[in-house]
Amino acid sequence: MDKLGALNMFVATAEHGSFSRAAEQLGKTPSALTKAVSHLEAELGARLFERSTRRTVLTEAGRVYLETARQVLQRLHEVGEEIGQLQHGLHGNLRITAPLAFGRAFLDQVCASFLAQYPQIRLQVDLCDAFVDLVESGYDLALREGRSDLPGLIARVVGQNRIALCASPAYLERQPQPLTPDGIDEHDWLMYQHPALGRGVWWVEHAGQRIGVPHPRAPRLESDNYDLLLAAALAGCGVLHTPLWSAAPYLADGRLVRLMTEYEIDPDAFGPQILAVYPSHRRATGKVVAFIDYLQEFLGSRGIA
Known part of the structure; x- marks a missing residue:
């Protein structure tokens, strides 16, 4: 048999x-x-x-x-x-899962250029904010924020999850009052809702001191969809507490302006890093390594790695 x-x-x-x-x-x-x-x-x-x-x-x-x-x-x-692949180059299917916000921020560009460089690879990219069990789901790779200490997984750091406070020039023209830790409620805020994020304080460091900044009492707009909030920030609706991996292109072209730049804001509850995670019982195949390397190089070119 x-x-x-x-x-x-x-x-x-x-x-x-x-x-x-x-x-x-x-x-x-x-x-x-x-x-x-x-x-x-x-x-x-x-x-x-x-x-x-x-x-x-x-x-x-x-x-x-x-x-x-x-x-x-x-x-x-x-x-x-x-x-x-040793004989014919990288080819085959590559299944990836990632948070929704990664798509617009960088993953759309990464996937398009990766496919152009590796024409024999087929990608399936599922964007979802729910936790995905890699061992059971059959994905080759997951992109995540924070830490990954779950058994059976290997995590490689591909970028940093630094936080910034940003607003558009149009908003700042309408509301020129400087943003300070004591004047949070003098501004309109766009707040992301997520079960992992608390409603208490943001911790910041300034001149060697660690300071707790209270969350806005009455945000102008709240949503569990980050892309909606980002669009509102670009439209001049208020101040957004945002990861730099998302804000970087808009800061570079002037559509957003970074506020309170003298303060270092602690990473949020998602953690300080962007991770590429794959099951430990599967060796990192050539196509997985190639995608991780490509992603890390792209984020590095944005100053995020």
Whole structure:
């Protein structure tokens, strides 16, 4: 019996919960899958499925075996792809997940130029602010803010998450009062809502002293969508507490102006770094390394790395 073929049939049966549906997906007969799984069970000395006329359910041994079987098949696929890349250059699919705000800030440009440089790579980029379990989801790479101390993951720092207070020239013309820690409520504020962010104070450092700056009492605009707030800031609606990785191009072309520049603002609850994270049980393949290197170089060119 072909062991790898049997593993593939076992995984397909577990994922579909049915020998017949898995057989249809693989283009084989149900009896071929039943025989392959029975061979694995005989080799292991344990049942992998509880079978009945109505359902096929993994046993406890089957659940343990499934995790390793998936890793074996995934790793063999990756090794085959790596060998192909040694012969024919970088190619294949690369699945990435990242926060929504990264898309407009830099990831759209990074992806477009990366694809131009590597024409044989296909990207799937899913932007989502919800936490994604990389081990279970099948993504090759996640971009995140902050820290990554979760087991089973490898994190590489690609940029810094420094914070700035910014407003447009139009807003500052309308509201010329200087922004100071004691005059927060004299300005219109655009506030990002997120469960990880507190509502108490921003911590800043000035002349060697650490100061707590209270949040605005009555923001002019609040939203859980950062891009909406950024658009409002560019339109002159108020002051935005924003990461520099987002504000950098607008500061460079003058559409935003940085305020309270003599104060160093602590990173927010998301943490001080931009990270590229991938599962430790998968070696960093050539295409993953190439994308991380490309991203780090791009952020470095913006002064963010």
